[in-house]
Amino acid sequence: MNLINFYWTILFNIVHFGFSGLLRWKVVFVGRMRGSLWKGNINASALNGSRVIVGKRYTKGIESSSYTYWNVKGDVLFRGEARIPFGSIIEVTEGAHLIMGEGFRGSHGSKIIVHERIELGSNVLLAWNAKILDTDFHRLSSVDGLKSMSKPILIGNKCWIGINAVITKGTRLGDHVFVGPNVSIGGMKIPSYTIIKNKVVEIRHNSHLIG
Numbered sequence: 001m002n003l004i005n006f007y008w009t010i011l012f013n014i015v016h017f018g019f020s021g022l023l024r025w026k027v028v029f030v031g032r033m034r035g036s037l038w039k040g041n042i043n044a045s046a047l048n049g050s051r052v053i054v055g056k057r058y059t060k061g062i063e064s065s066s067y068t069y070w071n072v073k074g075d076v077l078f079r080g081e082a083r084i085p086f087g088s089i090i091e092v093t094e095g096a097h098l099i100m101g102e103g104f105r106g107s108h109g110s111k112i113i114v115h116e117r118i119e120l121g122s123n124v125l126l127a128w129n130a131k132i133l134d135t136d137f138h139r140l141s142s143v144d145g146l147k148s149m150s151k152p153i154l155i156g157n158k159c160w161i162g163i164n165a166v167i168t169k170g171t172r173l174g175d176h177v178f179v180g181p182n183v184s185i186g187g188m189k190i191p192s193y194t195i196i197k198n199k200v201v202e203i204r205h206n207s208h209l210i211g
Contacts, residue, residue: 002056005029008037016042030055031086032067040072040092050081057086059108116150121157130161134169156192
């Protein structure tokens with residue numbers, strides 16, 4: 001059942017948008033939430049009458065998680081309306097930046113974890129359990145010394161990230177890129193109009209490929 005979480009919604013909008021947040025909710029939370037609503041810097045000035053919906057159920061009978069996780073201590077910029085559904089995880093650490101384009105659509109179990117910077121273009125779709133994370137969570141040593149634990153990620157417009165796919169640090173996707181189910185890519189620069197399936201990159205120069 002999709003019931004508005006009034007506690008999270010009212011306090012979040014007041015904390016981040018002042019008392020004008022009482023007049024019109026820019027971000028609406030639905031259902032059971034965990035994390036922190038007090039921290040971080042939220043910029044939703046581009047919404048222009050639309051809303052960001054967090055925690056709503058869009059499917060029935062397949063969800064395993066009982067809550068949606070919002071833990072933002074850094075900066076989040078919404079460039080338009082977005083849907084972050086039930087069972088998702090959004091985590092932005094202190095000093096990190098998440099830029100979410102207009103028309104973002106997540107799915108149950110999708111995760112976005114930001115330690116440095118992740119930028120999503122417009123109309124990006126994340127399928128069930130798809131993950132985007134710009135960090136290894138620890139530094140790696142090599143003959144050249146310690147390597148950075150995080151690198152920015154850039155996802156272009158109208159990209160589709162398939163079921164259980166994983167996008168890791170340093171990845172740059174052009175527009176209209178399809179990342180197939182169970183594919184994991186990191187540190188790659190993928191041109192526009194590309195299909196990635198079974199860990200094989202297939203270049204398709206076709207403007208009607210996606211969207």
